[in-house]
Structures are given as structure tokens and as C-alpha cells.
Amino acid sequence: MKTLLQALGPVAQAVGDGLVLRPASERELVAVLAVLRDRQASLGAEVMLDRSALARLGAVQDRAMTLEAGAGVPVRVVESKANHARLTLGPLSPMAWEASVGELVEHPALAFRAVVPGRLEPIAAGITGVLADGHLVRSAVGPRHAAGPDLASLLVGGGGALGLVTAAVLRLMPLHDAEQRRLFSFGTFAQALEATREALSAGVTFARAVLRGRAGRTVGEYTLRGAAAQVDRELELLARCAEHVGGRFEGLGREAEVDGPEREASWADLASALGHGGSVELFRPALTSVIARGVAAHEFIPPGPLFKGLRAAFDRSHVLGRGP
């Protein structure tokens, strides 16, 4: 460990029996990874990476509604700066608010937000990062592209298994004060789920939703946030979707919560939880998946054989020492 400390130079600091590495630039991170590879060391409990020095916070780009932030910037700090420009990162889950930008953008579930009609979109419009093999990846900042494979996907949502994000251009949305809740009850939990999916598909964007059993019925409490006119439009749409599957309006609702850790879940996972009499709280509800509380822990979901190959190609020496 001592020789490693010397090789790493001022970027490294001895803490207890281990080392903490604080690179302040991509160049320093590239150098750190090179030293670790040479010494056949890897990041982990003994050699910890601290990205807090990657703390650059750019100006809000009001027209494009984006903001560039270093991987070490806390998400709450980004939100605060965005709020000054009457913009926001949007309705994120509680776990996302506690993350740094790097953790947010690399997380397999938190890295995406739900957009109309119930699809997912990366929160990052562009990223800069370092692959485990020491090469930089810098994706163009733009709404969409057809320029070859999406190399940013190696890092965005990648769990830090193939490389590390050093900065991201984050998508923002207007900050509006309007928030309304509506409560509907359904004869079965399947109807409640169907109404929720139909509303998403029709164009409703929930900030959150709670589904739970009550007196033999399933109750759905939906929270919508946005511009007042938009919330009004989407409330009407939500009511029609709920009624379409036999739902009944039950009032304005109250701020219900479900305890437990957040997990990315499929709609089948939600059905299973509700079918066992549980309650679920949905953040970032999309047709593809949701982030939820109240669902059972998954068994480890292997990312597939292609991922093994990618890991072998980009992190042959396991320098990142993590990921699935």
C-alpha cells in the first residue's frame, strides 16, 4: 500500500489501512487508473475513489435547459443552482437526491427519467468520462443522434463497471409550483396497474404514485407536478384513464408514503407486491420499468453475456473492481 501511495502521488491520501484517491481532473483520473493497472491494484474498500474534487459546476443553459456539472457535485447542489434559474432536475426519487452527479448518471435506474408517453430518457444529455482502459469518452451534447453506437451508454447507467463519469450535461425542466393529488379506487390491483399504464401511455407524467389495498379495493394516489395548465390537462386525462378501467374518484388524497428501499422494478414485480397485499410507491414511473418502494428485492439480475465481454474488453485488469 505504501508503494502504491508513493506511485499515486498527491492524488492519494492514506486513511487508516487504505487509500483515498481524489483526482481533480480527467487527466488525474486517467493517471490514477494507469498506476492501479500497473500495480495490479483495483478500486474497492482498500483503495477508495473520491470524486468530490471533480466539482466544476457550469452555468445554466437556459434555452437548452441544461447544466454541466462535475461527477463530484451533489445532485442537491445542481438542483439549487437550477432552481435559481426557475429550472429543476425534475421529480427524482429520494435516493437520487442523495447522490452525486457521477452516482446519478452511472446508476442503472436513476440515470433515466420518465417522459411522455411513458418512455425513458437519460438525464444526461452528454457526458465526459474515462473508460477502465484509460481512454476518454466525450459524447456530443444534443437531443438525439444516429451517429453510430451510443458510446455514452458504456458509462450512463453502467454502474461504474466499464468506466467512470467525470462530468455530465444534465437535462433540466421548468420549475413550476403547481402540484395536485388525486385518489382513485379500483376493484382489483390489476385494474389499478392497468389504469396507471394507460395514463402513462396517454401522456400523463406522475411525480409519484402510491398503490395500496384498502377495504377490499386497490387505491391509487397520484401526484402530478408541473405548470398549472399542464397539471390540469393531465388530471383530466388521468381521470378518463382511471374511469376507463372501472376506477372511481375518491378525493384529493393525502401524502401517503411506503417504507423500504428503492429498487428498479418491472410491472410484474408491482403486481406481485400488490397481489401479496403490499403497498408500492412509484417514483419515475415508465412503461419500461419504475423505481419503487415496497417491491421484493430482486435476485441478482445478470446483465447478460454481452456484458461479460464488454467488461473483459474495457476492464481486463479489473481496475474498477466493481459493477455487477
Added chain:
Amino acid sequence: MLEARGALEAVVRGRLSTRELDRLATGRDLWPLTLLWLRQGKVPPPPDAVVWPGTDDEVASVVRIARERRLALIPFGAGSGVCGGTLAVHGGVMVDLKRFDTIGPVDPVRRCVDVGAGVMGETLERRLAARGWTLGHFPSSIGMSTVGGWLAARSAGQLSSRYGKIEDMVLSVRGVLGTGERFETPERPFDGPDVAQVLLGSEGTLCVFTGARLRVHPRPEARVFRAFEVPSVERGLEAIRRVFREGLRPAVVRLYDPFDTTFVGRAKPASPRKAPSKRSALEATVLPGVLKRLAIETLGRPGLVNPLTRLATRSRLIFMCEGEAKHAAAEDRAIAAACLSMGGVDLGEGPGREWYRKRYDVNARLPRLMEAGTFIDTMEVSAPWDAVFEVYERVREVAGAYALVLCHFSHAYADGCSLYFSFVGSGRTEAEIEDRYQQLWRAALGAATSAGANVSHHHGIGLLKARAYQDSLGEGRHALATLKRLFDPDGILNPGKLGL
């Protein structure tokens, strides 16, 4: 190739052809440069053979044989690309995937459908519509493109502002890597990166797509159209930006620049064939010469003609909202308010409906213009809102030296939009025309990227943009090269494309 023929024929059960007609039919796409070649009597390099596998195992076997013999393989859908992405620049075998033509049942709970890579777009949408569903993917090429082609090139449809591009509709993809291994990407939730997104857009250089599971939506109950005349391109762009900033999600947004506005709605479908008359015979013999002369004198002098196009200032802006009827109407009213506040004049629903009716029509004048000795091409890029107008101005400025330049803006998102340039040019000789075409592309794409645009929004890279694409990657080239080594270690898949 000859020594591999027997082995290939065996694995595809005889579905192999070396006939010239089959090789020429698949060894091309709609890249306008190759159309210029055809005018000169030159054909794009054809493959040595065409195979029609029907199962993933057959594709895997074809790939393994190709690896052993170091044969190039080019996956082929329907040849609607416009960047030379399917040209057999190194010969080899064209892998035509049209036998992957199955459309599974729609899963109404999970709202998805399994589709083979060879399914034609229009067939898929018709089948879905008959069952009350839609994919929401309507590229202009829907009648002559396949699902596999969409996946390979990250296709976008005309309703992408609402439904997204094809990569937003994919739940998982399956296919065969250049190693010969079959794969199927996992569906969410999963741990680790979304490998499907790494393969989509690879244009046949990393894998052969054989199928996909795609998200579907209930067919919309209603469509509401509205058009505006806006005082300038800047005002029109600002209106679109405000619409998306307010959380509105129209399915269609199209802003035509003043010159393009003069053509909107004027395209007429080709007239039915008539028996030749004396007049038509005269038209056929004399008119091309007259048109050619006219083209050289006008389009061949873009420096004189382009300034005239700046005399027009007003632009046409079209929106279409779809979905539940009341919601679509409410969105339409909110859009109208945003456009009127930018000085827009409400033209009602007529122009939007007219565009929708003709949305797949290829301008009937184009073939005649090509015959008259012109070149015509389109360049689509996207940029963040801060850069969109700058990209527009810069491209018009530099491209205007080589061709007549028109532009419309579409595929809008909260953070930016796509710019779709049309170029029409000419020259005194075929060599001059081709030279001008090449100079135009270098100048236009360079201007676009230096002003903040990417190299492609939905046409892809192919051969046309390979150099600009590689330049745009910077150090990311290493990551692309690593992917190539991993998934296609012998470099047999579609060599030369994406600069690989």
C-alpha cells in the same frame, strides 16, 4: 467466395444467388452519389453473392463460414439508406434478412410486440393498426425500410417528438455478433449498462440484427392539426422551444424556412402512366435538354440564386397533436397560444392535414430534376436550442456556394431539434457535378459540426459521413475500435462503414 459457396448454400438451404440481378438489387441503397454514378453508367460495387437466411442459427452459421474464409458480410434490409451504408466496397456476401418477417402477437399488458428484422415498416404498422395498436414510428421510408434497418441506423419517424426514435421503442434486440455468437439483450430491470444501446446504430459493423421486442401504444383516438405563418425562422424556432418548455408534446412539429415554405404542399404525386402521344414524345426528347440547360444556368450558379431566396421571410409552422381527443384538443389550444404570442398567424388545420396526406410522397419533380443533370441530397443533424439557428445560418452560408439550400426543422425535443437541409445543385459536366457534390458535403457537415450540431440525427453514417463521424469521436474512437475488436474480431461485418 467460390470455395465458400457450397458451405453457405448448405446452411441457408439453397437460398443463395450469384446472379447479377440479385447482386445489383441488393448491392445499393439510395445514396444520391450512387445515383449520380448510375447517370454516368457506373454501378456501385456489387457483392459476390446474396444469401437469404431464415433463422438466427442460419445467420450464425453464415457468420462462422465468413470468419473462416475472411469474407465480408453486409446485412441488408430494404436498401432505403442514403449514406452508402450497404455498398459492398470489399465485395463479399449480402445477407438479406427479409425472411425474418414474423410479427408476434401484441402483449396488451406489457404493451410490446416481437418483430423480425426483415418486417417492412408499413406492414408492421398496418398489422398493429388492425389490432388497435401503433408503434408510433413513421419514417418517410416506411414503405421501403425494415425493422432491422431502423435498428441498424437509429431511425427516426415523423412522430418522434412524442414517441421518440427507434432506440426509445426498443425493449430488447436479438441477433448474431461478428464472432458468430447469438445474443439477446436483457429487458429492464437489469444491472449494468444497456448493451442494446451500444449495438443500435452500429450499421451492421458489430452485429446482424434478427429481431426486436418493441414498445407499442394504443392507436390514438384523435389527431388535431394546426399551422401558422410566422414572421421569421427565429420566431418559429422560439415558438417550438416554448411549446416543449411548457411540457407540451405534439407528435409532429415542422418549421419550414422561407424558401422551403414556398414548396410546402406543392408536391404532386406522379401522374398515372398514359399511352405515349406525339406531345409526350416531344417532351421526352426535347424537354430533358431544355431542363438540363436551365439547371446548369440556375442551379449551377448557386451563388447568384441563393441570395434571391433570402427575399422571402415568412415561414410555415405545422403541428399535430394526437391521443385522447380532449387532451389533444387542449394541447392544440396551448400550442396555438404559444405560436400566436410569437407573432404567428393561424392558418387553421388545412396545411397540416395536407402535409399529413402527402407525408410519404416523394416529390415527383425529383426524378425529373435528377434526369436534368442536377444532384439532390439532404443532410439531417441535430443541435441544442442554443446552437440551432447558428447551425442553420452557417450551413446555408457555406453550402450556398455549391447548391441551392432549403431547410426545415423537425423532430423537436425539450433540449433541441433536428435541422433537415435539402441541397439542389448542378454543373457543366458530370465530373464537375460530382466534384461539387463532394465539396458541398465537406463544407456543409463541417459547418454544422463546428457550429454545435452532431453529424446525424437519423440517416446514419454509412460511407458518406464516415470521416466526419470519426473526427467527431475524438478519443472515443478507441472505444469504438474496442467494440469492433470485441464483437467483430475479424472485421468481416460491413467493412468500411462508420470508418471501421
